Amino acid sequence: MVINVQNLVKRYGDLVALDHFNLQINEGEIFGLLGPNGSGKTTAINCILSLLKYDKGTVEIFNKPMSPDAYDIKRNIGIVLQNIAVFNELTVYENINYFCGLYIPQKTKRQQLVKEAIDFVGLNDYQKFLPKKLSGGLLRRLNIACGIAHKPKLIILDEPTVAVDPQSRNNILEGIQNLNKDGATIIYTTHYMEEAEHICSRIMIMDNGKAVATGTKEQLKSMINTGEKITVELYQLDNKNLYEIKQIKDVTQADFSENRLTVHFIKGRHNLINLLGYLQNKDIPFGRVYSEPPTLNDVFLEITGKQLRD
Amino acid sequence: MKVFxxxxxxxxxxxxxxxxxLVLFLALSVLLTSISYNNETEQFNETNAKISIINRDTDSLLINGLIDYIKDHSEYIALNDNKQVLQDALFYHSVDYILFIPDGFTDSFHNNGDIKLQKTIVPDSAKGYYADNMINQYLSTAKLYYDTSLNMDEQTIIKNINNDLSYETQVTKKIFGDSAPIDQNFLVYYRMMGYILVVLIILGTSTIMLVFNRPDLRMRxxxxxxxxxxINFQLSLSTGTLAFIFYLFLVIFGFAFYGSKLAGADIRIILLLMLNMFVYTIVSLSIGFICGIFIKGANTQNAAANFISLFLSFLGGVLVPLEFIGSNVVAAAHFIPTYWYVSALNKIGSLTNFTWQSLSPAFIDMLIQLGFAAAIFSVALVVSRSRRQSNLSFYGNKTEIA
Structure with a gap:
């Protein structure tokens, strides 16, 4: 096991930031910590890394107790912080070389690793640039390169895609998957459920300092009653028809606005057939039909009663 | 040594x-050295009083001889015998001394009469005493000749008086020791370093500490x-190196700019000045450290560097010599290291021999400076530690709950 956290409690005065938090991460996983802002993700990471004192519990990394002086453990961890932690006065190359140098003292080996990291994040053309000359996306890539250049076994990425354009985000996510393919175990904290769904092999949903659910995305979705959401383009629908649609089996909610009928179902079978069958029977013409399975937001909503992005 | x-x-x-x-301050120091000191203090000049003579007696040989003598040994100012004119001249310091020769003075002088010379002087003027001496000297000599040289004609007497009084005391400035004194401009330059070093080292130290104390970089x-x-050792080493580079540069600049004036100067004095400045560099480094703990941004960095260095320099006698500062302020200045730097500098500058007895006051001043440095470093460590402990983290980073 790469990380084993047991009953972690962290308090700030009366506020309980982590409430008997447990976490187990296996080698080779991309583990997602998903939760809204303030749910305790970063606090958990900081406690795991011994950056914060905690009140209770144990943290083990690579089956050894983690502490501020556990330099052997730290040597195998790569950190990509939420805030971009680079020196504004050093060039792209110098920044990566500096952070890699904290882990790798041998100059020749380090030069090779820095080169590989630059290749990995695609910053070859920007090696001599100062960070202030880089766009937001390139800065994020530099931040990642600084965290992973020394080829750690465990990489912790704390919201690495905040305020990044979609293209850069895709590049970053692809890069994370490649790091995982190269053998690194990854912890990925985010409040973007699409990202977690896209890359994580297992996900923990956090709220108020607690783990409210853990599992693969399929396991998480199977925990809830919420089923698919079907949207149908319609020219017109009167209130009587809308009322009757709400009476169809397993429908929990139905709305019609802007020529779109949106129907939410609980878990069940033949929901699409039942809905389209009704429209056909009533001779209601319809256009395109969309069916969306439940998302992690639905999981979070059903478990906590809140939206992930609240 | 990645951090270094x-x-x-x-x-x-x-x-x-x-x-x-650096450029601004060096220009300022060169300017200040050029205006704060001139070489007149190394020379001796006779003081001449501005004297006016109002002769109400007849033009006797005695009186003419006296007037000629006064004209030769003072700055003679001709004035009309008018009360208003004379009062104005004294009030506006056009003259220091007005000598009135009353009617019948010559006869009275020869016959031991009661008529005396009269004078009006600027109150509390030292030059009045010089003029009194000069006139008394002339008249005493004249009296001696008139009373004792009965067969000598009056013209010969006057000639002899002038001849006797022409002997002047030769003043030679004595320099103790074998070497020339240290150039005063060089000393003023070193005094200015009490200001410049502090500014530069605060700026340099806080620049490094500002970057490395950024929470995200610190955490990383x-x-x-x-x-x-x-990490802390390498940070300290880098700030120390920077301070030493500043020190070395300023020492080299001093030699480059004032080197030509140091010919023949005692090398031991120059070495002591360098040692004193090195000690003050350590003090400045300690001040830079404590500033680095409190400074949070570039704006406060410049403000703090200027405020602290100016405060220390004004109070410590760098920008205003201690002689011109009130005794209460000087008493308070004992509690700042800059005062001891300037004190040691003055003592080194006036050294004429190098016995332990003459050197020890300067060394004691340097030791006091080192004491200040140790105290400031200790306070910096205590503040740094207490700030860490007051936070919740292992390392003193306040981390948001997220």
């Missing part, structure tokens, strides 16, 4: 403001396997 080399690179990239300060460094002690 990064510190030097960072300082190099942010050196512009430091270089601007702490996450690495490099020991915190090693």
């Amino acid at each position: 080399s990064a510190c030097l690179k960072i300082t190099k990239r942010r050196a512009t403001s430091i270089i601007i300060y 460094n702490i996450c690495s396997p490099m020991k915190l002690r090693s």
Whole structure:
């Protein structure tokens, strides 16, 4: 096991930031910590890394107790912080070389690793640039390169895609998957459920300092009653028809606005057939039909009663 | 030594403001040295009083001889015998001394009469005493000749009086020791370093500490396997190196600019001045450290550097010599290290021999400076530690709950 956290409690005065938090991460996983802002993700990471004192519990990394002086453990961890932690006065190359140098003292080996990291994040053309000359996306890539250049076994990425354009985000996510393919175990904290769904092999949903659910995305979705959401383009629908649609089996909610009928179902079978069958029977013409399975937001909503992005 | 080399690179990239300060301050110090001292203090000049003579007696040989003598040994100012004119001249210091020769003075002088010379002088003027001496000297000599040289004609007497009084005391400035005295401009330059060193070192130290105390970078460094002690050691080493570079540059600049004036100067005095400045560099480094703990941004950095250095310099006698500062302020100045730097500097500058007895006062001043440095470093450590303990984290980073 790469990380084993047991009953972690962290308090700030009366506020309980982590409430008997447990976490187990296996080698080779991309583990997602998903939760809204303030749910305790970063606090958990900081406690795991011994950056914060905690009140209770144990943290083990690579089956050894983690502490501020556990330099052997730290040597195998790569950190990509939420805030971009680079020196504004050093060039792209110098920044990566500096952070890699904290882990790798041998100059020749380090030069090779820095080169590989630059290749990995695609910053070859920007090696001599100062960070202030880089766009937001390139800065994020530099931040990642600084965290992973020394080829750690465990990489912790704390919201690495905040305020990044979609293209850069895709590049970053692809890069994370490649790091995982190269053998690194990854912890990925985010409040973007699409990202977690896209890359994580297992996900923990956090709220108020607690783990409210853990599992693969399929396991998480199977925990809830919420089923698919079907949207149908319609020219017109009167209130009587809308009322009757709400009476169809397993429908929990139905709305019609802007020529779109949106129907939410609980878990069940033949929901699409039942809905389209009704429209056909009533001779209601319809256009395109969309069916969306439940998302992690639905999981979070059903478990906590809140939206992930609240 | 990644942290050390990064510190030097960072300082190099942010050196512009430091270089601007350096150029400005060096220009300022050169300017101040040129106006604060001139070589007249190394020479001797006879003091001449401005004297006016109002002769209400007849033009006797005695009186003409006296007037000629006074004209030769003072700055003679001709004035009309008018009360208003004479009063104005004294009030506006056009003259220091007005000598009135009353009617019948010559006869009275020869016959031991009661008519005396009269005078009006600027109150409390030292030059009045010089003039009194000069006139008394002339008249005493004249009296002696008139009373004792009965067969001598009056013209010969006057000639003899002038001849006797022409003997002047030759004044030679005595320099103790084998070497020339240290150039005063060089001393003023070193005094100015009491200001410049503090500014530069506060700016340099806080530049490095500002960068490395950024919470995200600090956290990132702490996450690495490099020991915190090693990081702090390399940070200290880099600030120390920077301070030493400043010291070395300023010493070299001093030699480059004032080297030609140091020919024949005692090398031991120059070495002691350098040692004193080195000690003050350590003091400045300690001040830079404590500033680095409190400074949070570039704006406060410049403000703090200027405020602290000016405060220390004005109070410590760098910008205003201690002689011109009130006794209460001087008493308070004992509690700042700059005072002891200037004190040691003055003592070194006036050294004429190098016995332990003459050197020890300067060394004691240097030791007091080192004491200040140790105290300031200790306070910096205590503040740093208490700030860490007051926070919730292992390393003093306040981390948001997220």
